[in-house]
Amino acid sequence: MSGVTALPARIDALNRLYGHAIDDGDYERWPEFFAEDALYKITTRWNYDRAMPAGLMLCQGRAMMEDRVSALRTANVYEPHHYRHLIDPPVVTDESGSAISATAGFAVYRTMQSGVPEIFCTGKYVDRIVEADGGLKFGERIVVCDGERIDTMIVIPL
């Protein structure tokens, strides 16, 4: 497959599917975009630039992502809301190793019960992408938010 479609286009497609799954509320599909032992972390530019290890969400492996989804479905209390991801075309930063390094800017709008979409977060994805199960999966996705501040709460992954 690879070689037929250019790599940036394949990553772009992966990012779009990822954003649509979340925006459509199809949260159970979210972990499926990751390799089994993948790392997912939400942090901010301030922390990322200083190599601070803590995150706002930190999932080591798909099982922890599945737990995020089941907590969102069954345990945590929040007002219903949804996202809209706008994701830039990716920039491939390194494809020499076994994993591909890529990054893409994004904006996420959030619509709470007020009914008004508001910019919830802008930032960039810093990804390591691997070939697995005949397709591309995230081996690592670091979500680097531009702002330092999360408004009210965050339960749905970015």
Add this chain to the structure above:
Amino acid sequence: MSLLDWNPEDFSEIPYAFYSDDEIYRRELKRVFLGKTWNFLALECEIPNAGDYKTATVGEVPVVAVRDEAGAVNAMVNRCAHRGNLVCIDEAGNAERLTCVYHNWTYDLRGNLASIAFEKGIRGKGGMAEDFDRSRRGLPRLRVETYRGLVFGTFSADAPPLSDYLGPEMRANIDRVLGREMEILGKFQHGLDGNWKLYIENVRDTYHATLLHSFFPTFGLNRLSMKGGIEFSDGGLHHLTYSIGATDRPESQYNARDLRAVKDGYALNAPELLETWPEYACGTTLAIQSIFPNFSVQQVSNVVTVRLLLPKGPDKSVLIWWILGAVEDTPEQRAMRLRQANLIGPGGYIAMEDGAVVGWVRRGVAGAEEESSVLAMGGRGVERESDSRCNELSVRGFWQGWHAMMRDPAA
């Protein structure tokens, strides 16, 4: 009657208007934040070297904490004595002198006005007025004291020494949690859609913990038999809620091997998220501490945070929180701290509801300026009658301290 004259018999009914009223808010800024309180400014480890500075906020007043050549920490108002420009614009940095970019007035690391551009004019023409006295125009200084790496400042000449202000009960917990070399693992901000006191009440509210947050019960993560209690500083200004894990096996509070789901399908797939180690000899597994008016030290299993809540007008506030680790952590311990950090913060499994509830109460009390809440769980007084956590005693204690300061600027 003006809200400012509120003088109740006890603190079991709080007017909702206190969460939105502008006059109350203006008075709080003056009498609480600029009054006889110690306000958290920075962690010492954020400004380790001479010339390191970090900006902070007291109430709404911009402040800068600076380490000087002698190693002491000073704090000054971050406002140029000339025409009010911010002196330090970067959030943190290092400088030999603090220089205002507008007209280049410079200050030393103690806030003294060190030089004025063109003070003597140019070729004898212009220059500052004859009667201008540089020594009287420094940056206003705060009193500064540190405790266990925490830097506090006050605008009050009459506030008691920091150590007395905290009191022995509060110092003991800070000693326990922060009494070793700590480092920052992350720093985040949380925007809250409500008055600052709504969040402070939540921190001090032991009643809601098992009711609002259902992550642990949903996944069948019932804690082993626990003992707990509440401590207060003298007068009830500060508070500490704590739990102690089963004393025979302090390590097994959330031991992954012991976790069992109540219902099939509701188990965690990755229970290692909750793996802990017995960090404290006393077996304390949870300690939530609030230091009046707006600072908190929290230990949730092995996650250590310090939090500062900044008021941003009558109906907005911002929480700044630092996640800390011990410098001596092993890699395994560090990894556990970072995984457990999923429990706390705006996305925390057992904490995300706290941010949301601030906004819901703000929306709930809109138009109810004439009405009051009820804080009568565990009686109406502020005298401790039991160690039960099903109690709103510490919330009443907050209002008592707040009321004393709001009534009397010299309280």
